[in-house]
Amino acid sequence: MAEKSPQGPRERYRAQVRAEIKEHAREQIATAGASALSLNAIAKQMGMSGPALYRYFAGRDELITELVRDAYRSLADAFRAAAAPGADAAGLAHALRDWALADPQRYFLVYGTPVPGYHAPDDITRIAAEIMTTLLDAFTPPPPGDSGGPLQEHLAGHRDWAGDHPAPPAALRRALAFWTRLHGALSLELAGHFSGMGFDPAVLFAAELDSVLER
Amino acid sequence: MAEKSPQGPRERYRAQVRAEIKEHAREQIATAGASALSLNAIAKQMGMSGPALYRYFAGRDELITELVRDAYRSLADAFRAAAAPGADAAGLAHALRDWALADPQRYFLVYGTPVPGYHAPDDITRIAAEIMTTLLDAFTPPPPGDSGGPLQEHLAGHRDWAGDHPAPPAALRRALAFWTRLHGALSLELAGHFSGMGFDPAVLFAAELDSVLER
DNA sequence: CAGATTTCGTTAGAGGTTATCAGGGAGCGT
DNA sequence: ACGCTCCCTGATAACCTCTAACGAAATCTG
Numbered sequence: 001m002a003e004k005s006p007q008g009p010r011e012r013y014r015a016q017v018r019a020e021i022k023e024h025a026r027e028q029i030a031t032a033g034a035s036a037l038s039l040n041a042i043a044k045q046m047g048m049s050g051p052a053l054y055r056y057f058a059g060r061d062e063l064i065t066e067l068v069r070d071a072y073r074s075l076a077d078a079f080r081a082a083a084a085p086g087a088d089a090a091g092l093a094h095a096l097r098d099w100a101l102a103d104p105q106r107y108f109l110v111y112g113t114p115v116p117g118y119h120a121p122d123d124i125t126r127i128a129a130e131i132m133t134t135l136l137d138a139f140t141p142p143p144p145g146d147s148g149g150p151l152q153e154h155l156a157g158h159r160d161w162a163g164d165h166p167a168p169p170a171a172l173r174r175a176l177a178f179w180t181r182l183h184g185a186l187s188l189e190l191a192g193h194f195s196g197m198g199f200d201p202a203v204l205f206a207a208e209l210d211s212v213l214e215r
Numbered sequence: 216m217a218e219k220s221p222q223g224p225r226e227r228y229r230a231q232v233r234a235e236i237k238e239h240a241r242e243q244i245a246t247a248g249a250s251a252l253s254l255n256a257i258a259k260q261m262g263m264s265g266p267a268l269y270r271y272f273a274g275r276d277e278l279i280t281e282l283v284r285d286a287y288r289s290l291a292d293a294f295r296a297a298a299a300p301g302a303d304a305a306g307l308a309h310a311l312r313d314w315a316l317a318d319p320q321r322y323f324l325v326y327g328t329p330v331p332g333y334h335a336p337d338d339i340t341r342i343a344a345e346i347m348t349t350l351l352d353a354f355t356p357p358p359p360g361d362s363g364g365p366l367q368e369h370l371a372g373h374r375d376w377a378g379d380h381p382a383p384p385a386a387l388r389r390a391l392a393f394w395t396r397l398h399g400a401l402s403l404e405l406a407g408h409f410s411g412m413g414f415d416p417a418v419l420f421a422a423e424l425d426s427v428l429e430r
Numbered sequence: 431c432a433g434a435t436t437t438c439g440t441t442a443g444a445g446g447t448t449a450t451c452a453g454g455g456a457g458c459g460t
Numbered sequence: 461a462c463g464c465t466c467c468c469t470g471a472t473a474a475c476c477t478c479t480a481a482c483g484a485a486a487t488c489t490g
Contacts, residue, residue, distance in 0.1 A: 010437075010487070033330045035250045040476065051478075052439050060477065105331070112328035114406045115248050116320070125411070151422035160413030176419065177426075184399020191329045196340070198375030204391065207366035211392075211426070225458070225466075255447065266449075267468050275448065 018056050020046060022070070025063055030105045034064060034112075065121065071109040072127040075099055079134045089138045089174075093182055093209045097202075104190040111183060133165060135175045142170035149173070174212060181208045233271050235261060237285070240278055244320050249279060249327075280336065286324040287342040290314055294349045304353045304389075308397055308424045312417075319405040326402060348380060350390045357385040364388070389427060396423045 024042045039060055043050050057063040075096075082088075082095030100107040120128075146152075148170075155176070156169035167175070185208045188194060189201040239257045254275055258265050272278040290311075297303075297310030315322040335343075361367075363385075370391070371384040382390070400423045403409060404416040 008487080014437095031331060033328070035330070038476070039478090049440065050476095051441090051480095054478070055438060108328040111403070111406065111408075113248070113323040115250070116246060128408075149422060149425070151418055154418045155414055158414040161411070173422075177423075180399040180403055180419065180423065181396050182399070183403060184395040184397070187402065188326070188395055188398060191326065193326075193343075196376070199370055199373040203366055203369045204395065207364060207388075208392075208395065210364070223458080229466095253447070254449090263467095264469060265447095266451090266470085269449070270467065 014056070021053060021056055021063070022067060025067060026103075026106075029067065029109070030103060033105060034067075034109060037064065039063070065124075068109050068120070069124050069127070071106045072124055072131075074106070075110060076127050076131050076134070079131055083134050083138055089178060089213060090209060092135065092138050093178070093205075096182060097186060097205055100186050100190060107186070107190055111187060129163070132161065132175070133163075135178060136162060136165045136167040136171060139171040139174040139178070140165075140167045142168060142174055146170040151176075178209075178212045181212055184208070229271070236268060236271055236278070237282060240282060241318075241321075244282065244324070245318055248320060249282075249324060252279065254278070280339075283324050283335070284339050284342070286321045287339055287346075289321070290325060291342050291346050291349070294346055298349050298353055304393060304428060305424060307350065307353050308393070308420075308427075311397060312401060312420055315401050315405060322401070322405055326398060344376075344378065347376065347390070348378075350393060351377060351380045351382040351386060354386040354389045354393070355380075355382045357383060357389055361385040366391075393424075393427045396427055399423070 021042055024045050025037055028037050028041065037060065039053050039057075040050050043053050057066070078095050078099045079092060082091045085091075152169045152173040155172040159169075159172060162172060182205065185201070185205050189205070194201050194204075236257055239260050240252055243252050243256065252275065254268050254272075255265050258268050272281070293310050293314045294307060297306045300306075367384045367388040370387040374384075374387060377387060397420065400416070400420050404420070409416050409419075
C-alpha cells in the first residue's frame with residue numbers, strides 16, 4: 001500500500017524499463033522455453049549492454065520469479081473474471097483452457113517441471129491459495145446426491161488447505177478433481193503428447209470436465 | 216540386433232565409460248534438475264577434463280536425449296513387468312506411482328515441461344507407443360455396462376494412436392482417462408503443489424484410479 | 431539557481447558453461 | 461613388434477551470469 005502509482009518521473013521510467021525487460025523475457029520464454037532465457041540477449045535487444053539489467057533485477061532468478069508471479073496473478077485474474085457471474089465450474093474450466101492455450105510456456109511457468117531446490121515466495125503461495133478459493137467457491141454448495149468415497153472422507157479430516165473456507169467435503173473433493181483432471185488433460189496436450197494421436201484434445205478436455213461435474 | 220554384447224575390449228571400455236557418464240548425469244539431474252546438468256562437472260567428477268566427454272556423446276543435447284530414452288524405456292519395462300500376470304490396471308497404476316516416486320526428475324524427463332523446438336527421435340516415440348499398447352492391453356476387453364459418452368464416440372472415429380490394436384472404443388476411453396487422470400494427480404504431487412495442503416496424495420491417487428476403473 | 435546526491439549505463443573482468451581443434455601418448459590388432 | 465586407431469589433454473572461441481569501478485546525467489535540496 002506504500003508505493004502505488006509511481007509519483008516521481010524516476011520511478012515511472014524505472015517501472016517502464018522493468019516492464020519492457022519482462023516483455024522481452026516473456027517473448028524469449030514463449031519461443032525457446034524458460035531455460036533459454038538470457039539476460040544478455042534481452043539487453044542486446046533493448047540496445048543496452050549486459051550488466052545494465054542488474055539495476056532492474058537482482059539476477060536471472062529474480063526475473064524468472066517475477067514472471068512466475070505474473071503468470072500466477074494472470075491465472076488468478078482469469079479465474080476470478082470467469083467466476084464473477086454465478087460461479088460456474090464449466091466457465092472456470094474454459095477460462096483455464098483458454099488461458100493455457102494462449103501461452104503454453106506461461107502455463108508451464110506455473111505447473112511445469114519444478115527446480116528441486118526452489119521454494120516459491122510467500123506472496124506467490126498466497127496467489128495460489130486465492131486461485132484455490134475461487135475454485136472452492138465454484139463448487140460450494142455441491143450438488144446433492146453425492147457418493148462420498150474414501151477420498152472425501154479423508155478430505156473431511158484433512159482440510160488444512162481450505163483454510164477457513166466453508167466448503168463441505170464434497171466440494172473439496174470436486175475442486176481437487178477439477179484441478180488434477182483438467183491439469184492432467186491440459187498439460188499432456190500442451191506438452192504435445194497428443195500430437196500424433198489423431199483425436200481432438202478439446203473433446204477429451206470436455207469429457208474430463210463432465211466427469212468432474214456429473215459425479 | 217546387430218551389436219549386442221561388445222565383442223572387443225575397446226567397445227567394452229567405451230560402453231562402460233558411457234554408462235558411467237550417464238550415471239553421474241542421472242545423479243546431477245536427480246538433485247538439481249535437468250537444466251543444471253553440466254558436462255564439465257561430470258568430467259571433473261570422473262577425473263578427466265572437459266572435452267573428453269565429446270568422444271562419448273555428441274553434446275549436451277544428445278546426452279539428455281539418451282537419458283530421456285532410458286527413462287522411457289525404464290517406464291515401459293516397469294509397465295510391462297506389472298502387466299505380466301493378468302493385465303490388471305490397478306497394478307499398472309501402482310507400478311506407475313512407484314516408478315515416479317523413485318525418481319521424480321526421471322518422471323519429468325518424460326512428462327515435464329517440453330522445449331518448444333524439440334522433437335523426440337522416432338525410437339522414443341516408438342517406446343511411447345509400446346507403453347500405450349501395454350495400457351490398452353490392460354483395458355481390453357473393457358468391463359460391461361459402459362456408459363459411452365461423447366468422448367468414446369469421438370475416439371471410435373479417431374483411433375490412429377491405437378494402431379492395429381483391437382481395443383474397442385470403451386477401452387480407448389478408459390486407457391486415456393487412466394493416463395491423463397493419474398498423470399494429473401501424480402505430476403502435481405511430484406511438483407510439490409500438494410506439499411502444504413495437508414492431505415495424503417496417495418489417497419487422491421487411489422481415488423483417481425478408482426474413478427478410472429469403476430466408471 | 432547551484433550544488434550535492436542519487437541513479438543510470440558503460441567498460442573491464444572473474445568464473446562458469448558448451449563446443450571445436452590440434453597434437454601427444456597409449457593401447458589394440460595384426 | 462610394428463602400425464594404426466582411438467583416447468585424452470590443453471588451447472581457444474563464443475557464449476553465459478554477475479561484480480566492481482567509473483563517468484555522466486538527472487533529480488533533489490538548500
